[in-house]
Amino acid sequence: MEEKDKKGLFVKNTKVAADFIIAIVVIAIAVVFLVEAQKLPTKAKGIGPGVYPTFISILLLFLGVVQVIKCVLLVKGIPVVDGPNVDWKGLARIAIMVLATYLFYKLLKIVGFLILAPLYLFFAICLFGYKSKVKAAIFSVVFTTAVYFLFTKVFLVMLPAGILG
Amino acid sequence: MFSYLMQGFANVFQPFTFLLACFGTLVGVVIGALPGLSGSTGIILLLPLVYRLEASQALIMLCGLFCGSMYGGSISAVLLNTPGTPSASATALDGYPLCQQGKAGKALGVSAVSSFIGGLVSTICLILIAPQLAKIALNFKPADYFALSFFGLTIMASTGKDPIKGIISGMLGLLISTIGVDKLMGIDRFTFGTYKLMRGIPLLSVLIGVFALSEFFMQSATKGEADNKLAAQKIGRVIPTWVDFKGFALSAIVGAVIGVFIGIIPGTGGSISCFIAYQVAKRMSKNKDQFGNGALEGVAAPEASNNGTTGGAFIPMLCLGVPGDVVTSVMLGALILIGVKPGPQLFNESPAIVYAIFAGMFVIQFLMLAAGIGCAKVSPMILKISRTLLMPIVAILCMIGAFSNANNVFDILLAIVFGLVGLAFKKFGYPGAPLVLGLILGSMAEENLDRALILSGNNWGVFFTSPISCIFMILSIGSLLYALYANVKAVVESRKAAKNACVASEV
Known part of the structure; x- marks a missing residue:
């Protein structure tokens, strides 16, 4: 069992x-x-x-x-093995990621995509275990900025500007 | 039909459309190759882009992604022994041994050629069968449509590992579809005082949550790169020799035909057809002993069959609005989001779109063959794409996708909620596809139920008097009863096994 x-x-x-x-x-x-x-x-x-x-x-x-x-x-009527082996560490990591994603939603309108998205992306990359923090930070800023301008200028999706708006 | 098809080809060969087809196919190959990402995730990630395109261009790109991901799954199956998509599970059985023997290039080449054969056969079947089925479906009455929706949902829900869980998932989808302003009388339903729910639950948020964000949350449980050990760093000759081709061609054709017919049945798909095709190819083969040790036929049959399901799965989706598998259920959602309503009327109202899909599917098979042969040499590099960068990118694109639906931040919250639902579903064996299908079919079922009862003067027997609806209702009830039977059987067997284990331990 x-x-x-x-x-x-x-x-x-x-x-x-x-x-x-x-x-x-x-x-x-x-x-x-x-x-x-x-x-x-x-x-x-x-x-x-x-x-x-x-x-x-x-x-x-x-x-x-x-x-x-x-x-x-x-x-019923079958002996149950004690001590369920739950990976609490894995669950905690999921909970942190969900919480971070919820905070992203909550703060998006206030802070704006251009500031919040690199922070979120950097946090997620670090949580996933990417080794070089400097590379992760540069990547987060470059990627989200590129995505922001792609969506706002090319696809005309007005991502929340927040405090920069 | 022929003139429409020619128009479709003219449409596909317009430079921008052709570029989108190439882009979709390449992205599909890469996404399919990466374990953890599937064709459905790829389609969801491209949805914000899809909104900005013409319907036929968007659909051709998504078709490319669908077909490309089917082939892409074989890359990791051959090189890592880990199928990139469930449809490539059987490919690993002989593909990986071939790789260990230093024949990775040959395995990938056979996979690309067989995928091409499967895709081509399924496209031909799609072009021949779909218009005829649509003609029949044009005669459907409201009662038939209700019964068809019910059948589509129950058959998809009950073909999984645990049919009861599948049906629960589907019923939850139907219930979610009732949230918002009711179309029959314009009354608020189940909004619980929240005005944000008056427009209902957006399909895109559910798709993003259940299929993409849930995978992101799931993968965040483990830290670091996946423990992938490539069995081959260098890929040898990719294009199969004429002797090799003669050896696996029959298996590929048989696999393709199996794939098409399994693809047509709602709720099935490449993950089932690949194993059936593998077994049939094994029985047909003169070299049965080689199966499992690196038989080319063992790669060809499952690959041809999983690509065979692509065209097959399109048939019920386009003609009846009922998808054939998980990816086509996401594709159905994408079609609705870009304003195309699948069903028999689509063939009358928008033949240009239908035939652009047909022509697109045809051209995409050649693009997929070229991508397969061309990417084979660089496939070890595709598999080295960092998971730790890729999954967070997926998450960011998911948020943008959810937001772009209506420029509404609330849709991101809904995507997160459905991400958690999808995570729980994955963890505890509840399939996500029936939930999405329930949401898609829910309003269609309700409207047709209402119409059928109005036309029949509230006679509930109307669903059993028309032969079409009667057949669908009997099949639906049959699949529900089968689900109950399968559950009872599982409980009895599980108790029996546990008791035997207890007796053995006591002895």
């Missing part, structure tokens, strides 16, 4: 637990949509705006329940 998956982040038992948690999330989403769909008006002919999401929510609810039953049956 304690068999590592390809990426080595989780063990098999943890996968059953994760499947269970995801199934509960799916059920929760289905219930929220189902309840909200009942508040929508109906039509005399054809379907109202609530019928179609109701139909899908019920199907999703059913599939979520099937997944929960499957997870329970997979572990």
